[in-house]
Amino acid sequence: MATLKNSWLRASIALMVLLFGVFMVVKAMGGNEKNSTESNPKNIPSVIMVNWEFTPNVSSDPLEPENYIESSTSHCSGTKEVCGIKAPADANGYPVITPGSGLATRIQNKDKTGGDVFLKGT
Structure with missing residues (x-):
């Protein structure tokens, strides 16, 4: 047992x-x-960030993607006006600026601390 x-x-x-x-x-x-x-x-899809120079073509609104051309932003220095941004390109060849996004908020506030908004003027 x-x-x-x-x-x-x-x-x-x-x-x-x-x-x-x-x-x-x-x-x-x-x-x-x-x-x-x-x-x-x-x-992992890669996003290519592009430098865009602000050139008011359609309006003076820096949130309007059509107001940007792909260009160097090395000449941008200052604190007054939007000179350029760094953002990916959309299918139409314009920068992606999504309303309410961090980039859009930084453009509105002229805040260059994110490293993707470049200003000019003193």
Whole structure:
């Protein structure tokens, strides 16, 4: 009788160890798929930031994308007026300025702390 109880105890422990091992293998396999996707930079779309010079063509509104041309902003220095921005291009060849975005807010406030708004004038 003692041998029978001992056998069941050993079988139960062996079954728990086996199930734990299977669980760990499944978890490790699932983790590898996630890591291979995250570490593959080919799956991450890259956004190319472009310098845009403010040239009031349509209106004097610096939030209007049509008022910008792709150009260097190296001549922009000052604190008074919007001179240029750094933003990705849309499909029409204009900068992406989404209303209410951080960039739009910085343009409105003439805030160059984000490094994407350039001002001119003193």
